[in-house]
Amino acid sequence: MNRLRRPTGKPPAKADPDADIPDSGLRPALLNSAVEVIELALGFAYPADNVLSHYFRENKTGSRDRAFIAELAYAVLRRKRSLERSAKLHSSSISMTRQIALLALVRVIGYSLRQIEPLLRKNEHEWLKEVALQREADAEGETLGDKLDLPDWLAERLSAQMSPKQLTDLVHSLNTSAPLDLRVNTIKGEREAVLAKLNADGIEAMACTYSPVGIRLRHKPALNKHTLFIKGVIEVQDEGSQLLPLLLAARRGEMVTDFCAGAGGKTLQIGAMMRNTGRLYAFDVAEKRLAKLKPRLARSGLSNVHPVAIDSENDQRVRRLAGKMDRVLVDAPCSGLGTLRRNPDLKWRQTPQAVAELVLKQTAILAAAAKMVKPGGRVVYATCSILAEENEGIVGAFLAAHPEFSVLAADEVLKTKGVVVAPNREDGYLRLSPQEHGCDGFFAAVLQRQAV
Numbered sequence: 001m002n003r004l005r006r007p008t009g010k011p012p013a014k015a016d017p018d019a020d021i022p023d024s025g026l027r028p029a030l031l032n033s034a035v036e037v038i039e040l041a042l043g044f045a046y047p048a049d050n051v052l053s054h055y056f057r058e059n060k061t062g063s064r065d066r067a068f069i070a071e072l073a074y075a076v077l078r079r080k081r082s083l084e085r086s087a088k089l090h091s092s093s094i095s096m097t098r099q100i101a102l103l104a105l106v107r108v109i110g111y112s113l114r115q116i117e118p119l120l121r122k123n124e125h126e127w128l129k130e131v132a133l134q135r136e137a138d139a140e141g142e143t144l145g146d147k148l149d150l151p152d153w154l155a156e157r158l159s160a161q162m163s164p165k166q167l168t169d170l171v172h173s174l175n176t177s178a179p180l181d182l183r184v185n186t187i188k189g190e191r192e193a194v195l196a197k198l199n200a201d202g203i204e205a206m207a208c209t210y211s212p213v214g215i216r217l218r219h220k221p222a223l224n225k226h227t228l229f230i231k232g233v234i235e236v237q238d239e240g241s242q243l244l245p246l247l248l249a250a251r252r253g254e255m256v257t258d259f260c261a262g263a264g265g266k267t268l269q270i271g272a273m274m275r276n277t278g279r280l281y282a283f284d285v286a287e288k289r290l291a292k293l294k295p296r297l298a299r300s301g302l303s304n305v306h307p308v309a310i311d312s313e314n315d316q317r318v319r320r321l322a323g324k325m326d327r328v329l330v331d332a333p334c335s336g337l338g339t340l341r342r343n344p345d346l347k348w349r350q351t352p353q354a355v356a357e358l359v360l361k362q363t364a365i366l367a368a369a370a371k372m373v374k375p376g377g378r379v380v381y382a383t384c385s386i387l388a389e390e391n392e393g394i395v396g397a398f399l400a401a402h403p404e405f406s407v408l409a410a411d412e413v414l415k416t417k418g419v420v421v422a423p424n425r426e427d428g429y430l431r432l433s434p435q436e437h438g439c440d441g442f443f444a445a446v447l448q449r450q451a452v
Contacts, residue, residue, distance in 0.1 A: 025064055031101065031119040033059070034069045038076050039097045041345060048077055048345040075108040076100055077344040078175045081149045083107070086138045090131045094124060106132045149175065153352050154337070161388050170386070173435035178341035181208060181439070182215040182223075182234045183242050183265075186272045187301050189233040191215065197228060209438065210419050211242035213269070232299030237265045240338075240384075240432040240439030244331060245269040246417045247380045247410055247430065247446050250280075254326035257281040259369045261307070264293030266331060271302040282307040283318065313368035325372040327379075332362045334383035334390050338441025341434060355387060362394045370402060376451035378408070382444040391443035392429065398447070408446040 037055050041048045052070055061069070076083065083100040092099060102124065105111045113129055120128070131138075139147075145155040148171045158167055182205075184191045191213060198205040203221055208214030216239065228234045250256045250270050258267040261282035271280050284290045287309045297305055310317060335350050335358060336343060366381050373379050381398075383390050399405060410430035411423045424431040432442040 034072045075104040169435045174340040180217045180220045183237040184213045208239045240442040253278045256327045334385040338384040386441045395445045405447045
């Protein structure tokens with residue numbers, strides 16, 4: 001997802017609601033552009049970050065305006081259901097997209113009516129004033145999906161997995177903006193030195209809570225031209241994602257596979273953990289995703305990584321490695337619902353049918369990956385989903401069919417890497433969430449094959 005600066009035109013959290021706004025940069029044309037982008041994003045033909053990227057390429061826009069448009073678009077996507085419900089309860093000649101954009105400015109982002117007055121057309125001020133003051137009244141008769149800003153099917157599935165408070169806390173955290181996390185490439189640098197360099201360059205940075213190679217930035221600056229990025233010392237990677245290679249715990253000289261490597265963020269971390277020794281395969285069925293690994297690999301300084309585009313999990317090149325791998329990471333294709341902070345459109349684009357298809361795919365991939373593991377070896381199954389059928393359901397079925405594998409307690413594995421994460425339950429799985437850990441939602445299971 002594109003990392004865009006937050007708009008400087010947004011008022012501080014404790015700003016005077018009646019403050020003057022001559023220098024805010026808000027103007028009718030800017031709102032019109034935002035509404036145009038929102039209309040495109042709500043078509044759900046493409047991921048929202050792709051819609052924004054394409055729009056900004058086609059329309060010359062300053063960084064401040066891009067930030068405003070992006071923040072408003074994501075605010076609408078996060079609260080789409082409740083915003084549309086309020087708009088429908090208060091009939092108006094204003095287009096639906098413009099109505100929910102205006103409501104998002106006030107209800108979600110926090111502008112006052114006076115601050116956005118320069119943006120408003122005739123009659124919009126009175127309509128918005130009426131609707132903005134009716135938030136509590138509009139809540140009457142809400143369904144669970146309305147309250148949580150989720151589609152009904154997703155609200156129902158999540159409510160069956162957790163308590164009402166846990167669900168409310170989870171959804172609230174998923175409806176906030178994600179921070180920008182970096183991973184230090186330990187082949188080329190150390191975290192303390194990188195922190196010192198970033199802060200010296202005016203980029204406020206701090207060590208991540210859990211990942212020993214993670215850095216969290218206070219803001220979201222453009223980093224692609226920073227010397228640390230160009231030299232491959234840092235990569236953008238969520239802190240939760242950085243914990244998965246620690247569960248794999250690949251060592252020097254081993255044979256390792258990243259089975260669903262994608263663009264290779266975790267692959268590069270694994271390669272660094274192996275100290276650039278052994279052999280690390282990066283498999284993926286999407287050549288376009290693997291192509292994104294190549295420039296990152298060139299920057300990283302690693303020579304032990306071997307990207308391979310495969311036809312499927314049953315590709316001959318996969319079968320030839322049966323019983324030869326010390327470690328296999330399966331970051332399986334999934335619904336991505338643990339990344340809603342970054343990709344809020346996913347909750348509207350996913351369907352129960354799509355999840356059912358993913359479950360079949362996840363089952364097949366884990367089974368194929370497990371065949372690659374030698375006796376005494378390890379496979380880590382992970383997703384960035386928060387749905388039980390993609391997580392506990394997959395692993396439970398796998399263990400029932402493969403008694404030669406058993407679960408290693410994830411929190412104990414992490415302790416060996418100096419990482420302390422309190423176990424969520426006694427089943428040994430790792431469950432990360434934004435409300436508890438400040439990272440994307442992840443599930444992981446460490447599965448050890450019995451030694452001969």
